[in-house]
Amino acid sequence: MEKATKKYWPIFVFPTMAAFFIGFIIPFLYGIFLSFCKFTTVVDWKWVGVKNYTKIFVVNGKVDTNFLHSLWYTSLFTAVTVVIINVFSFAVALLLTKGIKGTNVFRTVFFMPNLIGGIVLSYIWLMIFNSVLQNYSQTIVSTQWHAFWGMVIVVAWQQIGYMMVIYIAGIQNIPLDVIEAARIDGANRWQLLTKVKIPMLMPTITICTFLTLTNGFKLFDQNFALTGGNPGKASQLLALNIYDTMYGSTGWQGVGQAKAVIFFILVAVISLIQNKITTSKEAD
Numbered sequence: 001m002e003k004a005t006k007k008y009w010p011i012f013v014f015p016t017m018a019a020f021f022i023g024f025i026i027p028f029l030y031g032i033f034l035s036f037c038k039f040t041t042v043v044d045w046k047w048v049g050v051k052n053y054t055k056i057f058v059v060n061g062k063v064d065t066n067f068l069h070s071l072w073y074t075s076l077f078t079a080v081t082v083v084i085i086n087v088f089s090f091a092v093a094l095l096l097t098k099g100i101k102g103t104n105v106f107r108t109v110f111f112m113p114n115l116i117g118g119i120v121l122s123y124i125w126l127m128i129f130n131s132v133l134q135n136y137s138q139t140i141v142s143t144q145w146h147a148f149w150g151m152v153i154v155v156a157w158q159q160i161g162y163m164m165v166i167y168i169a170g171i172q173n174i175p176l177d178v179i180e181a182a183r184i185d186g187a188n189r190w191q192l193l194t195k196v197k198i199p200m201l202m203p204t205i206t207i208c209t210f211l212t213l214t215n216g217f218k219l220f221d222q223n224f225a226l227t228g229g230n231p232g233k234a235s236q237l238l239a240l241n242i243y244d245t246m247y248g249s250t251g252w253q254g255v256g257q258a259k260a261v262i263f264f265i266l267v268a269v270i271s272l273i274q275n276k277i278t279t280s281k282e283a284d
Contacts, residue, residue, distance in 0.1 A: 035258040038251070052258035066233055067259060070241040071266075077148065077237060078216030081155050085212045086205070089160045093167035094193075107168070110161035118158070118221030125154045126226055140227060147227040147235035154222050159215065163208045170204030171197065206278035213274055217267050238263055 030042070035052055039045035056067050092110060096103050113121065129140040129150050140150045174197060182196050198205075220239035223229070229236035229244065236244065242263060246256030 031257060032261055035254065035261045038254045040250075040253060048254065052254040053262075055252075055255045056259055056262070066236070067241060069234070070236045070238050073144070073148075073234075073236070074217060074219075074238045077151065077219070078213060080152055081159075081216045082209060082212045084152065084156050085159050085163055086208055088156065089163035089208070090167050092160065092164045093171055096164070097168060097171045107161075107165070110164055112161065113158045114162040116158070119225045121158055122154055122222045122225035125150070125157075141230035141235065144231065144234035147230070151219070151222055151226055151235075151237075154226060155216070155219065158222075159212065163212065166204060166208055166211075167201070170201045174200050202278060206275065209274060209278060210271060214267060214271060217263075217270070238266075 034042065034045060036047060036049055037045040038048045038052070055064075057064060096106055116124075126140060133139055133142070133146070138146065141147050178200070179192065179196060182192055187195065218239055219237055220243065223235070223237045223240045224243070227235045229240050233241070233244070238259075242256050242259045245252050245259055
């Protein structure tokens with residue numbers, strides 16, 4: 001059986017690799033090529049070189065700050081949501097692994113928001129936010145910070161339950177004999193948490209941090225449905241800014257594609273840095 005597997009493994013791998021190349025590699029490389037072109041469809045293109053990339057920052061001789069604003073706004077949003085989601089999901093996971101009654105019910109309740117689509121969830125929260133804020137003659141898009149914290153609440157409420165499940169799995173995989181040995185040595189609850197549990201949970205923390213980091217940078221549905229980038233374009237995250245550039249005006253598809261390439265590079269670099277940092281801590 002083992003010899004047959006070694007002999008025929010290319011036959012089993014080929015369909016997956018073919019699908020990967022057709023569905024990802026080829027479109028990705030063609031997308032990079034189109035970022036250097038002016039086009040309306042993927043077959044109707046004209047090479048313009050780096051003009052699309054310069055138009056991201058300068059339009060008609062004037063500095064365009066929309067993309068840079070979306071970049072720092074997205075970075076701030078991602079940093080805040082990464083901290084909030086991971087801290088709360090870890091805290092809830094700790095509580096739900098204490099053996100309290102109704103643990104399975106609480107797990108289900110916390111996880112359920114993740115089953116609702118981002119668009120639907122955002123419209124539900126939009127009605128809630130505006131019904132509360134109207135008492136103060138405000139709406140969710142009265143300022144960019146109303147919109148910011150509204151999106152933070154929605155995304156945190158949706159993702160905490162999902163990350164909680166991952167943290168619970170990590171906590172339950174910590175060997176009980178290690179915890180008992182630490183207790184025998186006189187470790188208190190805080191020492192157990194910081195010296196035993198958190199170091200042994202570094203692989204889980206790496207996964208959850210990576211997921212929340214990439215989800216924050218790639219967020220689109222909630223931004224589109226909850227604020228639409230308003231007021232003005234002040235609450236546009238990067239994904240919505242790229243969408244607006246691609247489909248908001250004719251002739252800017254190439255610029256939108258150039259933004260998408262920069263967006264991919266940013267997310268890839270930040271993800272690699274985060275993974276390097278957390279894995280180095282795990283090794284320590």
